[in-house]
Amino acid sequence: MKTASKIYTVLIFLFLFAPIAILLVFSFNEAKSLSVFSGFSFKWYRELFRDEATLASVRNTLLLAALAMVLSTVIGTAAAVGIEKMRSKWLKSTLSTVTDIPMTNPDIITGISLMLMFVFVGRFFGLANSLSFWTMLLSHVTFCLPYVILQVLPKLRQMDSALPEAAMDLGCTPVEAFFKVTLPEIMPGVITGAIMAFTMSLDDFVISYFTSGAGFQTLPIRIYNMTKKAVTPKMYALATIIFFVILALLLISNLTDEPEKENHN
Numbered sequence: 001m002k003t004a005s006k007i008y009t010v011l012i013f014l015f016l017f018a019p020i021a022i023l024l025v026f027s028f029n030e031a032k033s034l035s036v037f038s039g040f041s042f043k044w045y046r047e048l049f050r051d052e053a054t055l056a057s058v059r060n061t062l063l064l065a066a067l068a069m070v071l072s073t074v075i076g077t078a079a080a081v082g083i084e085k086m087r088s089k090w091l092k093s094t095l096s097t098v099t100d101i102p103m104t105n106p107d108i109i110t111g112i113s114l115m116l117m118f119v120f121v122g123r124f125f126g127l128a129n130s131l132s133f134w135t136m137l138l139s140h141v142t143f144c145l146p147y148v149i150l151q152v153l154p155k156l157r158q159m160d161s162a163l164p165e166a167a168m169d170l171g172c173t174p175v176e177a178f179f180k181v182t183l184p185e186i187m188p189g190v191i192t193g194a195i196m197a198f199t200m201s202l203d204d205f206v207i208s209y210f211t212s213g214a215g216f217q218t219l220p221i222r223i224y225n226m227t228k229k230a231v232t233p234k235m236y237a238l239a240t241i242i243f244f245v246i247l248a249l250l251l252i253s254n255l256t257d258e259p260e261k262e263n264h265n
Helices: 002-026 043-048 052-085 089-104 107-124 133-158 162-169 174-203 206-211 219-227 234-264
Strands: none
Touching: 002 234, 043 234, 052 089, 052 133, 052 174, 052 219, 052 234, 089 133, 107 133, 107 206, 133 174, 133 206, 162 174, 174 234, 206 219, 219 234
């Protein structure tokens, strides 16, 4: 049984990571082929950094992800604190369930419903363009919020509730107690939530596709548009860079959690 479980584990990891490994290797291929490695080269990386349209979509994606991360982290942290301080268990349970809906709801349903809402509001106020960068940003904040709340709430429950009360007894205002006592205690959850919000926003295609306006194109939308013709090996190089950036963020997230685990032990 142990041998079979090891073989099963290896097969699962091969299935998960083989496509990424192939992408990584062939991003250094001299030729365009994805079946024959003709020689090691940085050709496609050089081509990538000469492609202004792709670089513009990358900048748009990073800007959108950064703003969505900041807004969802601030709002999500405040929401988590508010939910945790509620005395009614029924209301707390209801809000937690409602918060989870954007995570469990299919992206296409969320995207279409948000698009219809933005179009309705835009026409109601007589706007020429109902969809824009701002509608996409609001959409990203909407589906990133639950991930932040989900990371911050457990940290609030683990924290000794007497700490902020003691700070207020010593002369702190509620706001000062939050920033001096509560926030440092829940910071690992806040950082993890922020990283998750950033990666979720960076990765999103479906919701962005339905809520994007003219003149603002994210990287997933640009790659989708390229598939109608042909995806050049420049995209292999870009995907490799993004993979290592996300890997670095995951390592930071894990390293942030390590000191907390040691403190609990």
